[in-house]
Amino acid sequence: MSTFWHWYIIIITVATLAATIWFLLWTSRVRIPSTKDEHGNETTGHVWDEDLRELNNPLPRWWLGLFWITVAFSIVYLVLYPGLGRYQGLLGWSQEAQYEQEMEIARASFEERFGVYDTLALTELASDPQAIEMGRNLYAHNCSTCHGSDARGATGYPNLVDEHWIWGGNPGQIEQSVVQGRRAAMPPFGDALGEQGITRTAVYVQQLAGLEVDATMAAAGRQHYRQVCVACHGPEGKGNPVLGAPDLTAGIYTYGGDPETLRVTIRNGRNGVMPAQQGLIGETRARLAAAYILSLQPGYGRESNEQ
Numbered sequence: 001m002s003t004f005w006h007w008y009i010i011i012i013t014v015a016t017l018a019a020t021i022w023f024l025l026w027t028s029r030v031r032i033p034s035t036k037d038e039h040g041n042e043t044t045g046h047v048w049d050e051d052l053r054e055l056n057n058p059l060p061r062w063w064l065g066l067f068w069i070t071v072a073f074s075i076v077y078l079v080l081y082p083g084l085g086r087y088q089g090l091l092g093w094s095q096e097a098q099y100e101q102e103m104e105i106a107r108a109s110f111e112e113r114f115g116v117y118d119t120l121a122l123t124e125l126a127s128d129p130q131a132i133e134m135g136r137n138l139y140a141h142n143c144s145t146c147h148g149s150d151a152r153g154a155t156g157y158p159n160l161v162d163e164h165w166i167w168g169g170n171p172g173q174i175e176q177s178v179v180q181g182r183r184a185a186m187p188p189f190g191d192a193l194g195e196q197g198i199t200r201t202a203v204y205v206q207q208l209a210g211l212e213v214d215a216t217m218a219a220a221g222r223q224h225y226r227q228v229c230v231a232c233h234g235p236e237g238k239g240n241p242v243l244g245a246p247d248l249t250a251g252i253y254t255y256g257g258d259p260e261t262l263r264v265t266i267r268n269g270r271n272g273v274m275p276a277q278q279g280l281i282g283e284t285r286a287r288l289a290a291a292y293i294l295s296l297q298p299g300y301g302r303e304s305n306e307q
């Protein structure tokens, strides 16, 4: 803060306070000339609409008292707390210090509650009822907006409770998906294939998933597939968890398996992002949420599966 603003604030604040005090003193001293009317009320002599009179009663004492209390409060406050420019206040209180103090308390209680879980493997966490309970809460707050409150996913957001995984479903892979995040990169093929090529390839993708389709179209699509898709989705369409290229034979889709959606996927590509949780909620919490996901798989914490 430059010296100008320092003094600017001090002068305006102090002048306003002083003016208020002067005004209060002045109004309690000044006498407005008045006369008594026939009922014994003090009036200023102003009359409107024939019988409306302006009376001249002093302000109630409690009302004036309130003003004096606010003035006294402001002065005490400005002496104790920072309010006048750069002046720190006698108490030395500051927003930052209070924030730091509260964060420190929060951190300590967090360490106390969660710290023990840092040393446990994900499989151990997934069999620990308390850890699963915390993971469930963390999931509800940080993941359900995308993956759904039942973790069954939505268009564009994968289902986390079926046995179909894009990036792999073993504990290490799930942990990595959650803690470090994932970035899928399926490039667009609109230019390379043209609309006809896109349609044929889409038909072949449907055949890969076991649908009855036009055999000629599928055979033509297969040619395209062998040229451009095989590198990521594999010769049999089984996908590649390292690249996040999904298995196209399962008939389970993140974006959709109808002809139009398949064509959009092939034409424009897809770039799904799973945000890395370590930078958002911290590694300990991210691992607890991952453990909760693991616990939903067959063989873990079955009781939490039932709900």
Ligand code: HEC
Residues within 6 Å of the ligand: 138, 139, 142, 143, 144, 145, 146, 147, 156, 157, 158, 159, 160, 164, 165, 166, 167, 168, 174, 177, 178, 182, 183, 184, 244, 271, 272, 273, 274, 275, 277, 286, 289, 290, 293
């Ligand atoms: C902003 C939306 C969003 C949030 C929030 C989010 N995710 Fe995801 N997540 C995604 C997307 C999108 C993908 C798929 C990425 C891709 O296209 O491959 C994904 C993928 C995953 C995968 C890998 C799935 C697979 O089939 O391999 C796991 C596991 C996962 N998320 C768990 C979580 C957990 C646990 C949380 C909360 C801590 C979470 N996600 C929060 C969007 C989100």
Ligand code: HEC
Residues within 6 Å of the ligand: 184, 185, 186, 187, 189, 201, 202, 205, 224, 225, 228, 229, 230, 231, 232, 233, 243, 244, 245, 246, 252, 253, 254, 255, 256, 257, 262, 265, 266, 270, 271, 272, 273
């Ligand atoms: C460079 C690797 C790469 C190539 C080449 C590639 N894909 Fe993909 N594909 C991916 C990835 C990664 C995803 C996941 C995208 C996401 O989750 O956002 C994906 C997703 C898809 C999906 C969406 C599936 C769903 O769950 O909704 C379809 C369909 C698909 N690819 C078909 C194809 C076809 C057909 C070709 C060839 C024309 C092809 N891909 C070429 C990497 C590739």
